[in-house]
Amino acid sequence: xxxxxxxxxxxxxxxxxxxxxxxxxxxxxxxxxxxxxxxxxxxxxxxxxxxxxxxxxxxxxxxxxxxxxxxxxxxxxxxxxxxxxxx
Numbered sequence: 001x002x003x004x005x006x007x008x009x010x011x012x013x014x015x016x017x018x019x020x021x022x023x024x025x026x027x028x029x030x031x032x033x034x035x036x037x038x039x040x041x042x043x044x045x046x047x048x049x050x051x052x053x054x055x056x057x058x059x060x061x062x063x064x065x066x067x068x069x070x071x072x073x074x075x076x077x078x079x080x081x082x083x084x085x086x087x
């Protein structure tokens with residue numbers, strides 16, 4: 001069955017996805033890069049909140065690599081947006 005908290009985490013992440021989508025639709029600025037950045041931020045927060053101190057499953061190491069790759073993509077998107085504004 002698993003832990004009951006996992007369902008809350010999954011529900012919270014799905015709620016975050018719907019909130020981001022609704023916000024972008026209401027602002028009439030649906031942009032895939034902005035959506036991906038906001039979803040990545042939610043995922044990063046989720047990974048950091050779920051990080052346990054005493055129990056370390058094997059998949060947590062892979063999540064750290066995914067977070068690092070996401071931060072690189074996030075930085076690239078920010079640099080691209082700033083460069084477009086300045087140039």
